[in-house]
Amino acid sequence: DVVMTQTPLSLSVTPGQPASISCKSSQSLLHSDGKTYLYWYLQKSGQPPQLLIYELSNRFSGVPDRFSGSGSGTDFTLKISRVEAEDVGFYYCMQTLHPPPTFGGGTKVEIK
Amino acid sequence: QVQLQQSGPGLVRPSQTLSLTCAISGDSVSNNRATWNWIRQFPSRGLEWLGRTYFRSKWYNDYAPSVRSRITVNPDTSKNQFSLQLTSVTPEDTAVYYCVRDGYWGFWGQGTTVTVSS
Numbered sequence: 187d188v189v190m191t192q193t194p195l196s197l198s199v200t201p202g203q204p205a206s207i208s209c210k211s212s213q214s215l216l217h218s219d220g221k222t223y224l225y226w227y228l229q230k231s232g233q234p235p236q237l238l239i240y241e242l243s244n245r246f247s248g249v250p251d252r253f254s255g256s257g258s259g260t261d262f263t264l265k266i267s268r269v270e271a272e273d274v275g276f277y278y279c280m281q282t283l284h285p286p287p288t289f290g291g292g293t294k295v296e297i298k
Numbered sequence: 299q300v301q302l303q304q305s306g307p308g309l310v311r312p313s314q315t316l317s318l319t320c321a322i323s324g325d326s327v328s329n330n331r332a333t334w335n336w337i338r339q340f341p342s343r344g345l346e347w348l349g350r351t352y353f354r355s356k357w358y359n360d361y362a363p364s365v366r367s368r369i370t371v372n373p374d375t376s377k378n379q380f381s382l383q384l385t386s387v388t389p390e391d392t393a394v395y396y397c398v399r400d401g402y403w404g405f406w407g408q409g410t411t412v413t414v415s416s
Contacts (some may be wrong), residue, residue, distance in 0.1 A: 234396055235406060236404075240403065291344065292343055
């Protein structure tokens, strides 16, 4: 299975400041169709994971534009341009190119 | 907008069978461009994909090796839903179980907390 490694484990951010989370995969997530099958989720307390970014850099419906995804091959980044209080929770990356789908271990984001 | 509504018991006795159902609205379980998945999240917060069912002229299933001998995922076209059965459960199967549609992977059920305990 593809191993997804997220860093850091936790992040404490001042509101209005940027934040960045890294995700590395053990195999390339670039498909021959040109798409990169890497997803980002935010899980708030007591809720299912909510999709933020699909296929590397596409914001899902309703996701604020302060969230952005980037990277290539095996190295990926989720950036929050200006963290807000509602952004607290656990962030996960997921790959679906190589079955079975696998997830990173998660990054906890909290507000200072 | 796809919506997934889960149902099933939250407590299962060891060695018994865990059974959950996921009712679909806004899509069809027979959609030949979708797959219908089960994912679980352990108390440690780790996420594990368990299996899926999908229709491509006929029905197919795929399962995670870790549970392959114990899992069945079935569609129910008459009710537009799909189910998860996991047999011979142990306390290590205690987790929150989610049904999920692929594609954008943006549509998740609300989750069912399943505790395996006597």
